[in-house]
Structure formats: C-alpha cells, structure tokens
Amino acid sequence: MVEHTVLCIGTEDGVSDITATLEGEPDLAPVGRTSVADAAEFLQAESVGAVVTEYDLPDGTGLDVVGSIREHAPQTPCVLYTDVRPGDIDTGSFGDAIVEYLNRDLPDAADRLGFVVGDVIAHSAQVGFLVPDDEESRLDALESYDVDELPIEESFERLTDLITSHFDAAVAFIGLIEKDEENFLACTGADWDSLTREKTICTHSMLQEDVMVVEDIREDKRFAENQQLHDLGIVSYAGANMTTPEGQIIGQVCLIDHERRSYSAQQRAELQQFAETAMEILELRQSLLEAAGPEVTA
C-alpha cells in the first residue's frame, strides 16, 4: 500500500490535532508545519499527496498555501480545515484556487477529515480537467502495455517524422496519458518528454471520439491562460485517439503548429489513420513480447 504524505499547516495546537487525527488513517503520513513560509519550504523539497491547512496562519492564510500549490503542483488536493465560516474568508485573489472546505466545528469533524483526505487523494478530486468515468480501467489498460520493455521508440520516431512531413506541421508527437501526466514516446520538431496532465491539450482531446482541433489556443478558454503551452510555442493543435482493441483510450497522436491552423475533414481522417497505425505498432510489439515469454536466466 502506498503511503501518502499529507502536509498539515496550522498553529502549534491546531496542527497537532490535525496530524494526530490523520495518523490514525492507514495510508496517510501527516507532516506538520506552522506557517506559510515553512509550508512553502517543505513543498519545494517534497511532493505531497494532499495538503490540510487551517485558515489563519501567523504569516498569512491557508489560501496563500493553496494559491502557491496551484501554480507549482496544481493537481494536489487541498483541504481547508477551519472554524471560520465561508462568508468570513477572504478569497481575494484566490477565486480560482478551489479548495475542499471542512468546518472544524462540526461534531464529527475529525472523522470527516480522515475520510475526506483519503477520498480526495484516491479520486484525484481537485484536478483541473475532466476525468473519464472509466478512468481506473483505462489506466489498467495502459499499464498492460510494457512500454519500457518494448522496442517502439525508433518505430514511433519514424512515424512522427512521417506525420510531420505529411502535414507540413511544426511538431508531431505520440503521447500516452498516464494518471498525472502525459509521456511523449516520440516527438519530431521539439524535445518534449512529459507534461503535467492538467496542462496538456490531449487530456481534453482524449474525451472526444473524433479528432479534436484547436485552431488557435489563444482563443480557447481551456488553454488561453495556460502559460506553459504558450512557452512551448503551441498555437494550433490537432489530436487523434489511440484506442485499444477493447475500446480504452490510452494515448494521442498529435500535430502542433506555431501559427493558427485549420484541418480539413480529409486531414482529420488521415491523422486518425496515423493514430490507428501507432496503436497497431504498440499492439504488435506487445504481442511479440508476450509470445517470447519471460526471459530465462541461468
């Protein structure tokens, strides 16, 4: 069982209560801090499964911590555990931070806290993207491919070279969409390894049956405020699903351009064919690996 670090922030007494409560939960490892600054220092050094914070802190508020997390590790679930009523909390510049609010004055607040923290971690409950209803089985399907063991890199690189040339696009890539990030198995025209899922366009594209085209991400509210996409020079996008024979979408074959661009119905159909080809390569390599059986060592 994976143990999740839970950063707990509050006054001396408050944080002791929180950590004591969470120490009773089987998969949680609470760590206490007593200020925004100490919490920030911890978060720079460690990744955490969740954050539980009081509202009033000596050098700021719990929302200062949440706001900072949303910039650096946006998918991290945060729980505001406080006796301050929602109407008395100054959300100020944190209107889009989003946090789970739990009233500490509730008679069963401690029981609720353990349950809520476990739940938000288990269900990635505060991600800024939509998660398919069958996400768990989708991830199981993805895991069934031994990608690290398969000699697919060269095949995929040849394919992305071909795709780039065919569409005269700036970048083409093949990416697999994991729980928290997209890993790029091949990429022509750029040097990208992975991207946090919340910041990818593919996490939206994978939810659509047909090829998704964004002619100009600066005109789409899902992406216009996503600075990382702009920093990568992405202006237009087209993505097609890689779908397993059982119907699970595990990845995308995509085109990127540094300028506004549209795609005809014919081009979209061709991109979908390339995605199906990528999936076939992955399937065949996996079949060969399984047919070879486990390696016998002396």
Place this chain on the structure above:
Amino acid sequence: MSVTGAGPFELADLPLGPIDDGTSILLTGDDTDLLETVFYRLLSSQDDEGSLVLATDASGREVNRALERTVDGASDRSTVLTCTGPDSPENVTTIDDITDLTGIGMQFSSLVAESQETASRLRAGIILCSSICSAVDDTRSVFRFLNSNLLSQVRRNEAIGICALDTSADIGTSMKSIIAGMSTSFTGRIEVESDGPGRATLHVTGLGDDETYDVSL
C-alpha cells in the same frame, strides 16, 4: 461518510425511472425555459430529502417558486446559493462574484454539511454551469470546481447531482468538446430538445437503457 440503502430517488413528472444515489447527470439543451423545467423536476426533493441549488441567473425567490411549482413543500427542504438577488428568504445565500469559485465551493460544501443535519439524502444541482463557464477566464477552474464540489459530494453522500448547461451560450471554447468531455465524467446525460409549445423530447443516455421520451412541460 456515505450512507446507502434508502433506495433510488423518485422523479416528479418525468417518464424516467428512479435515479440511483451516486448518480451525476449532465443536462443539456438550447432552450433555457425547457432546461429549467426539467432541472427542477429532477432536483425537487421528496419528503425525506434535501436539495441544494446553485443558481447563477435566478434569485433565491425565483428558485423557491420553481421548486414549489414542481413539488409542494420542496422549497422548505431546500437551500439556495445564488449569484443574483437579495440574501433572502432564510434558505438563500447570495454570492457576490460568480467567478469566485473558491468562495462558492466553500459555501457549497458547508451547505451540504448543514443539509445533512436535517436530511441524509440530497439532490444537488447547478443551473446554469454554462454561465460560470462564460464568466471565468480559465475553464480549468470550472473543471476543478465540478470535481471538487458537485461530483465529490455526489460520490461521497447519498445524493444525486445535476449540472445544467445551456448549449446556446458562448463559453469561450468549443461547446461540442465541453459536452463530449463532461459526458464522460458524469454518469448520464439528458439532452432536452424543444418539440413545439410546451413539449420536449428528452434524449437520455447513461442512465440504464438509452431512451428517448416525448414529454409535456
């Protein structure tokens, strides 16, 4: 915290079968009057239930009236969070800024907890989510809000959730793509299509067998 076993949620004046707890429904359509009528038929609570409405474009009084029109006494069992109108009557809380999703989410969580003190079963809904999408700069915050609030509360509690989306709204992104995405995150979808004065066709998917119903509204 989830309590189960009290049976599915019965619906007022809709031909759909009862809805199991833990079900989330995406309600879509381009006629806001029809959308509202179906929304309140899904959301109006029965005797042993509570309901929580996040209303973006209707005052608390208007929401209460719509609930009462649907089920007698439903407004007495309801809590309303609204972005419009005064902070009254007693069951109404007003939000100053529709883009303050952190503040709205905290109020929403708090009201769910309060509602559980009087009724363990809850119908929670947002009308109209498209208005929130239109108002915010970054759609990711709407997704985070839905995940953190409506969908989490429905998952954890003996509850159903309804999210209404006016498909004629300008939400600053592809409506088709948003609906495709939200359809995969919600248990089911009801698409409301006008079929002449006072009549509509409901296309229901993901809630048992996929069906189409002609209804009077």
